[in-house]
Amino acid sequence: MKKLIYLILAFQFFLSCSKSSTDTSATQNTISCAQTRSAVEKIQKFPADYPLNMDISSQAVDANSSNIISAIGVYSVHPDFGSGLYNGAPIGIPFSAVCGTQAKVAITYRANSYDGNYGNESDPGPYPIPDDAAIEGNGSGDSHVLVCDVDNKKLYELYNASKNSGSGWSASSGAVFDLTTDFYRTDGWTSADAAGLPILPCLLRYDEVASGNINHAIRFTLSKPHVFNGYVNPARHKVSGTGAANLSLPMGARIRLKASFDISSYSANNKVILAAMKKYGLILADIGSDLFISGAPDERWDNNDLNVLKNLKTTDFEVVQIGTIK
Numbered sequence: 664m665k666k667l668i669y670l671i672l673a674f675q676f677f678l679s680c681s682k683s684s685t686d687t688s689a690t691q692n693t694i695s696c697a698q699t700r701s702a703v704e705k706i707q708k709f710p711a712d713y714p715l716n717m718d719i720s721s722q723a724v725d726a727n728s729s730n731i732i733s734a735i736g737v738y739s740v741h742p743d744f745g746s747g748l749y750n751g752a753p754i755g756i757p758f759s760a761v762c763g764t765q766a767k768v769a770i771t772y773r774a775n776s777y778d779g780n781y782g783n784e785s786d787p788g789p790y791p792i793p794d795d796a797a798i799e800g801n802g803s804g805d806s807h808v809l810v811c812d813v814d815n816k817k818l819y820e821l822y823n824a825s826k827n828s829g830s831g832w833s834a835s836s837g838a839v840f841d842l843t844t845d846f847y848r849t850d851g852w853t854s855a856d857a858a859g860l861p862i863l864p865c866l867l868r869y870d871e872v873a874s875g876n877i878n879h880a881i882r883f884t885l886s887k888p889h890v891f892n893g894y895v896n897p898a899r900h901k902v903s904g905t906g907a908a909n910l911s912l913p914m915g916a917r918i919r920l921k922a923s924f925d926i927s928s929y930s931a932n933n934k935v936i937l938a939a940m941k942k943y944g945l946i947l948a949d950i951g952s953d954l955f956i957s958g959a960p961d962e963r964w965d966n967n968d969l970n971v972l973k974n975l976k977t978t979d980f981e982v983v984q985i986g987t988i989k
Contacts, residue, residue, distance in 0.1 A: 692766045692768060692793050692794050692830070693793050693794055693795045698760040698761055698762050698813045698814075699760055700758065700759075700760050700868075700870065700959075701870045702760055702813050703758070703760050703811045703813060703863075703868075703870075704868065704870045704871055704874070706811070706813060706816055706842060707842070707843075708818075708842050708861075708863070708864040708879065709842055709843075709844070709845065709846065709864065710843075710844070710845055712845070713845050713897075714880075714896060714897040715860075715861075715864055715865060715879050715880050715897065715943075715946070716878055716879050716880075716943075717943070718942050718943065719880075719917055719919060719942070719943060719944050719983050720919065720922065720941055720942045722983050722984060723983070723984045724981050724982065724983065724984065725981075725982040725983060725984045725985050726984075727909045727910070727982070727985075728981045728982035730909060730910055731909070731910055731911065731912060731982050732918075732977055732978060732980065732981070732982065734889070734906075734907075734910035734911065735885065735889045735911070735912075735953065735977050736889075736953075736977065737976055737977050737978060738953040738954040738976065738977050739954065739973040739974070739975065739976055740954050740956060740972050740973060740975040740976075741952065741954060741955045741956065741973060742867075742956055742958065742969040742970070742972050742973075743755065743884075743952075743955040743956060743957055743958070744756070744866075744867065744956075744957060744958030744959060744960055744961075744964070744969075745958075745960065745964045745966040745969055746960070746961060746962045746963065746964040746965070746966055747962075747966065750800075750803070751801065752799075752800045752801040752803065753797075753801075753960035754960050755799075755866075755957070755958045755959050755960035755961075756799050756807050756809065756862060756866055756957055756958070756959060756960075757797035757798070757799060757809070757959055757960055758797065758809035758810070758811060758863050758866070758959055759792075759793065759796045759797050759808075759809070759810045759811070760810075760811050760813050761791050761793065761810055761811070761812055761813070762812070762813065762814050763812055763813075763814030763815045764814075765791035765793060765812065766791065766793075767788070767789035767790060767791045768788065768789050768790065768791075768792060768830055768831040768832065769788045769789050769830065769831035769832075770785075770787065770788030770789065770790055770792075770821070770831060770832055770833070770834060770837055771827065771831060771832070771833040771834075772785055772833070772834060772835065772836070772837070773833050773834075773835070774835065775823065775825075775835070777804075777806075777823050777835075778822075778823050778835045779835060780835060781822075781835055781836035781853050782836070784836065784849075784851075784852040784853050784900075785834075785836045785837045785838065785852075785853075786837055786838055786839040788831070788837070789831075790810065790819040790821075790832070790837065790839070791810060791812055791819065792808060792810050792819060792821070792832055793810075794826060796808050796810055797809075798824060798825075798826075802825060805822060805823065806822070806823050806824050806825065807820065807821065807822055807824070807855055807862060808820070808821040808824040808832070808834070808855075809821075809855070809862055809863045811863060816841070816842045816843050817839060817840065817841055817842065818839070818840040818842055818861055818863055818864075819837070819838075819839055820837065820838050820839075820840070820854060820855035820856075820861065820862055820863065821834040821836070821837045821855055822834055822835050822836045822837070822853075822854075822855040822856070823835035823836070834855075836853050836854065836855060837855060838853075838854035838855055838859075838861070840861045842864075847897060847899060848860075848899040848900070849899065850899055850989075851899065851900065852899055852900060853899075853900040854899075854900070856882075856948045856949050857900060857902045857914060857948065857949040857950060858894060858898035858899070858900055858902075858914035858915055858946075858947065858948045858949065859894070859898055859899030859900035859914075860882075860897065860898055860899075860915070860946070860948050862882065862948070862957075864879055865879060865880055865881060865882035865946060865948060865957065866882060866957050866958050866959050867881060867936060867956065867957065867958030867959070868958065868959045868961070869959070869961035869963045869964055872932050872935050872936060873932070873963075875931075875935055876935065877935055877936065877938070877939035877943070878939075878943070879939075879943055880917065880943045880944055880945065880946040881936075881939060881940065881943065881944070881945045881946065881956055881957070882945075882946060882948045882949075882956065882957040883918075883945040883946065883947060883948065883954060883955060883956045883957065884947070884948065884949045884950060884951030884952060884953075884954075884955045884957075885911075885912060885947060885950070885951070885953050885954070886950065886951070886952065886953050887903065887904050887905045887906070887950055888904075888905050888906055888911070889904075889906050889911050889912065889953060890902065890904030890905070890906050890911055890912060890913070890914070890947070890950060891904050891906045891907075891908060891911040891912060891913045891988070892904045892905070892906075892913075893913040893914070893988040893989055894913050894914040894915050894988070894989055895913050895914070895915040895916055895985055895986050895987065895988055895989070896915060896986065897915060898913070898914040898915025898947075898948075900914065901913065901914055901989070902914060902949075902950055904950070912947050912982070912985075913947070913985065913988045914947055914948070915946065915947060915948075916946070916947045916982065916983075916985050917944040917945065917946050917947075917982075917983040918944055918945050918947075918980040918981065918982050918983065919940060919941055919942075919943075919944035919945070919980060919981060919983055920937060920940035920941045920944075920975070920979060920980055921941075921979055921980065921981055922941060924937070924941070924975075924979050926938065929971065930968050930971070932965070932968060933968060933969075933971060933972060936972065937972075937975075940980075944983060945980070953977075954977060956972075
C-alpha cells in the first residue's frame with residue numbers, strides 16, 4: 664500500500680512539474696513588471712541642452728526658407744496617429760515600457776521583402792524587448808518596435824521588426840539610446856529611423872499633451888522629391904532624397920509654425936501641440952507622406968479634434984536656419 668501511495672504522489676509531482684514548466688514557457692519574456700506608458704513621461708529624454716529639446720523659436724530663418732516652402736508645395740498637416748484602428752492596426756507608432764529586470768533577448772539583423780539589412784550600422788543585442796511588445800502596424804509596413812527601460816532610462820528601437828518563432832527578434836536595423844546623456848549615433852549610421860534619430864522622444868504622446876506641456880521637436884516626414892540627399896545635426900544619416908539643393912530639406916532640418924499664426928480658436932490639446940510647433944518645431948526624420956506628423960496611438964485621442972490640425976498648411980511654416988549639410 665505504501666508503495667502505491669508513493670507512486671501516486673510521484674506521478675502527481677511529475678504532472679505538477681510538467682504543468683509548471685509548460686506555463687512558464689507559455690509566458691516567457693512577456694512584459695515582466697508593472698511599468699506604464701505614463702511612467703515614460705516622468706523620464707527626462709536627453710538633457711535640456713540636447714538639440715531635440717532646444718527652444719528654436721528665436722533662431723534665424725533660413726535664407727532659402729521661402730523658396731523651400733514654395734518648392735515643397737501646399738500640403739496640409741496630417742496627424743498620423745490617433746485612437747481606434749486603421750486597416751486593423753492602432754493608428755501611429757506605439758511604444759512599450761519595461762522595468763530594469765526585463766529579460767534581454769538576441770536581435771538578428773536581416774533583409775526581407777520590405778527592406779535591406781543595416782546590421783553594420785546597428786547596435787548589437789541583446790535588447791530587453793518582450794514577446795508582447797507593441798509593433799507598429801501589427802507588423803505591416805515600417806513595423807517599428809520601441810521599448811523604454813524606465814528604470815535604466817534607456818531606449819531600444821527596431822525598424823522592420825518581427826518576432827522570431829523561437830527566442831528574440833529580427834529587424835533591418837536597431838539602435839540603443841542612453842536618455843541621460845547628449846547621445847548621438849555614429850556619424851553616417853542610421854537608427855530605427857532614416858535620419859539616425861531616436862523616434863520615441865519626437866512622438867506626440869497623449870499624456871504629455873494632457874499635461875499641457877510638450878518640450879521637444881515633433882517628428883515629421885516628406886516625400887523623396889522634397890528631401891535633399893544629406894543631413895544636419897542632430898541627424899546622423901542621409902537617405903536617397905531627390906530634392907534639389909536650396910529647394911528641399913535634408914534629414915534633421917527643422918521647420919516651425921510661424922509666430923504670427925493665431926492658435927486662440929483651437930482646443931486646449933491642440934493649443935499645446937501648436938505651441939510646441941512654434942517653440943520646438945518639426946524635425947525631418949524619414950521619407951514618407953508630405954507633412955505627416957508622428958504620434959503614439961492612444962484611445963484617449965479625439966480624432967475629430969486632431970483632424971482640425973489639417974487646417975495648417977505648408978505656408979504656415981518657415982524653415983529654421985539649416986546650417987552645414989553633410
